[in-house]
Structure formats: C-alpha cells, structure tokens
Amino acid sequence: MRKKLTQRQLEILNFIEEFVEEYNYPPTYRQIGEKFNIASTFGVKRHIDALVKKGYLTTESNSSRSIAVKGQKRNGDCKENSTVSIPLIGRVAAGYPVLAEENIEGQFNIDSALLNNNTNLFGLKVRGDSMINSGIFDGDLVIVKSQNYCNNGDIIVALVEDESTLKRYVKKGRKTFLMPENPDFEPIDVTKNKNFHIVGKVIAVYRSFN
Amino acid sequence: MRKKLTQRQLEILNFIEEFVEEYNYPPTYRQIGEKFNIASTFGVKRHIDALVKKGYLTTESNSSRSIAVKGQKRNGDCKENSTVSIPLIGRVAAGYPVLAEENIEGQFNIDSALLNNNTNLFGLKVRGDSMINSGIFDGDLVIVKSQNYCNNGDIIVALVEDESTLKRYVKKGRKTFLMPENPDFEPIDVTKNKNFHIVGKVIAVYRSFN
DNA sequence: TGACAAAGTGTACAAAAGTTCACTATATTT
DNA sequence: AAATATAGTGAACTTTTGTACACTTTGTCA
Numbered sequence: 001m002r003k004k005l006t007q008r009q010l011e012i013l014n015f016i017e018e019f020v021e022e023y024n025y026p027p028t029y030r031q032i033g034e035k036f037n038i039a040s041t042f043g044v045k046r047h048i049d050a051l052v053k054k055g056y057l058t059t060e061s062n063s064s065r066s067i068a069v070k071g072q073k074r075n076g077d078c079k080e081n082s083t084v085s086i087p088l089i090g091r092v093a094a095g096y097p098v099l100a101e102e103n104i105e106g107q108f109n110i111d112s113a114l115l116n117n118n119t120n121l122f123g124l125k126v127r128g129d130s131m132i133n134s135g136i137f138d139g140d141l142v143i144v145k146s147q148n149y150c151n152n153g154d155i156i157v158a159l160v161e162d163e164s165t166l167k168r169y170v171k172k173g174r175k176t177f178l179m180p181e182n183p184d185f186e187p188i189d190v191t192k193n194k195n196f197h198i199v200g201k202v203i204a205v206y207r208s209f210n
Numbered sequence: 211m212r213k214k215l216t217q218r219q220l221e222i223l224n225f226i227e228e229f230v231e232e233y234n235y236p237p238t239y240r241q242i243g244e245k246f247n248i249a250s251t252f253g254v255k256r257h258i259d260a261l262v263k264k265g266y267l268t269t270e271s272n273s274s275r276s277i278a279v280k281g282q283k284r285n286g287d288c289k290e291n292s293t294v295s296i297p298l299i300g301r302v303a304a305g306y307p308v309l310a311e312e313n314i315e316g317q318f319n320i321d322s323a324l325l326n327n328n329t330n331l332f333g334l335k336v337r338g339d340s341m342i343n344s345g346i347f348d349g350d351l352v353i354v355k356s357q358n359y360c361n362n363g364d365i366i367v368a369l370v371e372d373e374s375t376l377k378r379y380v381k382k383g384r385k386t387f388l389m390p391e392n393p394d395f396e397p398i399d400v401t402k403n404k405n406f407h408i409v410g411k412v413i414a415v416y417r418s419f420n
Numbered sequence: 421t422g423a424c425a426a427a428g429t430g431t432a433c434a435a436a437a438g439t440t441c442a443c444t445a446t447a448t449t450t
Numbered sequence: 451a452a453a454t455a456t457a458g459t460g461a462a463c464t465t466t467t468g469t470a471c472a473c474t475t476t477g478t479c480a
Contacts, residue, residue, distance in 0.1 A: 067235070110324075272466070
C-alpha cells in the first residue's frame, strides 16, 4: 500500500493528471506553481519529490517535463464483447409489438454485466410520478425485459385499456393489482380486466442528473 | 485530407508516438536526433516543423517537450459505438487519489450518450439510505465525475472527517451544508470544516432489480 | 511550550532544450 | 543542366526548466 498523501499533494497530482489529459504532455514546475500560486519552483519541487517518494509519480532528474503518473491505465482494452446494444422505445402502443421498428427511436450500449444476463431488452423513458417511492422518477430511463408474464412483486410495464403504465404487479388473495408506489395514486384492480397485458418486466433504472 | 509524409517524416512521427506510449511524455529534439543519428537539432526541427505544417503534430514554441500528436486524444479510444469504459471504485479513502489503481475493482462499459459528454468518471456502489428521497438507494451504482468543486444543489461525493459520504451540496446564506435527502438524517454543516473535500459530482444513478 | 512536519519565498545558478544561420549533399523534377 | 525539395552538419545563442540553499510561516502533537 502506498503512503497517504497530503491535501496539497493530492491537488497537485490531480492537476498533473488533468494537464496531461488536456495537452498530452506533463507540466513544468513553473506551470504547476502558477496554477496553485506557489511562487517558488522549489516549493513545487518538494511536492513532486514527495509524490515520487510515495510512489505516485516518476521523474527523470535534470530532464524537463519528465513527470509521469505511475500506474495510469491506458484505456487500452475495451472489451466490446461484453457490451450489449439496446433499442430505445418511443412509446408503448396497444396493438403493436413493442419492438416494432416504428417504435424504435434509438439504440444505446450498456455493459452486459449490468444486465444480469437478461435478453430481449428495451429502454423506455418514464412518464409520470407513480413509482417515485421505488426510486423511479419522471424522465428516468427504465430497462425492460420484454415478456408477457411476471412474478408477484415485479415492477412491470403493462397495457391497461390500451394505455401503457408502469406499476408493481401484486397478487393479494384472489385479486391482482397494479400498485403505484406513490400515495397520490390509486391501485388498479386488473383481476378481471380483459384489456390488461403485461409488456415486460423492469430490470433496471438509469437516471442522469443534468 | 492531410498532406502526404516523406519516409523520414513518417519514421519520426512513429517514433514520437512510440516514445509517448512508453514514457508518457514526448521526446526532445535531441532525443529524436539520437534515435535517427541526426547530429544537428536543426535537422530534427525541420522535420517537426514539416509535420506541424502538414497537420500531424502540434508544438508550443520555446517550450520543451511540447510535441503533441494531433488527433490522438487518449479518451477517444474505444470509439466503437461511442462506448466509454468506466472504472468501478471500491472505496473512497482519505489521502489517496480516488482513481488510484488500488481502488479500482473493475471496469464497465456504458454508452457515452448516457453520460452527457462527461469525462473523468468513476462508478461507486452506494452505501446507506441518506439519499432515498432523491431516488438513490443503498446498493445503487452512482456514476461520479471526479472534480474538487461543484455548484449549489449538486449531489456530490465528499470526504468529511476522512469519511466518504453522498449528499446534496447546498449553500444557504453564508453557510454551506451537506443535505441528506432522508428525514432520518441530519444536515452536516461544513461551512468552517477544514476537513471537508469534494471528491466528485454524481451525474447518474443505475439500479438493477434482481 | 517546544519540536516537528508541511508549505511557501526569493534568489541564484546550471543544465537542458528550442532557435537560428550559413553551408553541404543527394535525389527528383523541369 | 538548372531548379527544387528533402536531408543533414556544426556552431552559437536564447529561453526554458530543473536544482539548490537559507529563511519564514503555520498548524499539529506530545
């Protein structure tokens, strides 16, 4: 295990990484000093020496711009084999297969390790707040496994009266409900509803904060 | 279309790329000359100038080791379908760079379209319920942009008293708080806390339902 | 309180690295 | 054969950059 860094050393290490990222070559001592308002190159040098001693950097003595970050991963391998491409569905319309070409608005890639070996997936933008207590918000992207059955307790995409909806599928005694996870919404009893169809099971949510 | 290169220019361009690959910083004119038995740095310089003129390199005048190969940004690797590889961090420890090799427990791919052009990202498994009202649950995967600053209202990963925490960064008047999004937790006043550091800003959450 | 470590200053200096110029050599083209 | 582009030499010079030292400041900890 490498030694701990001081706050200053951490900041400087960060700066060097960012600098290299941007320019493809490392900064000079003076450039580092400029960034942190360290007037003397000696002050900078001591930080660099400390970082070298602790094993985070390497330098070549008397050589300009020879700072190199140790143990930096080149983004070399991208194991593309493990990436899956998923269609993004615009809307779930009654009477059409979800994955019909007309419905596909795009395609996105995601690591299969995040999908628990599921197949037949599609992405869907969430509309509405009915599932906020499950951490599914308006605008989120849900990843859905296309299937016409599900287990008690699954969160599903369903068609009820030709309207698509996102709810939790719950069996209580002899009745079946689509339960919202938001006190402002009412459960939907679909026990005897002939116009109720399961479209798929939600296996993941993705939300990006702008 | 860029201009054709002479044999010599091609060799030198290749050498520069190899050198950078090996040392993480570019060679000096003298180092290039040494490699090709060019005794005069002027001979080397003319090749470099030609390569710059033809658009294959950039340099900073009067600046040492400032040769950068054009159109060879490191991130840009893995452009296949614009998928980005993100390191999965085991823990955020005080006094160590987050992205230190020791902390990287894995790597996962995700479509860059889902990341809003962010860079310097890492993934982190959430521990604790302090942000449930923002739809971030225990066990979720958050994607974090490594940065030491943030805006009012951002959800951030921070170190407070050497403990890592996930909170919303809020400025109220002259005070700064880390606000949980769970009534069971108390806000943390970090206004005068010297042992408070921003690690990064949460840009996305991913949760899979098993 | 006093010792110690981390951090910063200012100056000076030496080594490294980029710049310039006049000149030569060898192909290729006109 | 003359003109031109590419390539190389050697020396001199300027700027950049790393190194060194003595001294100050600040915070921590025993």
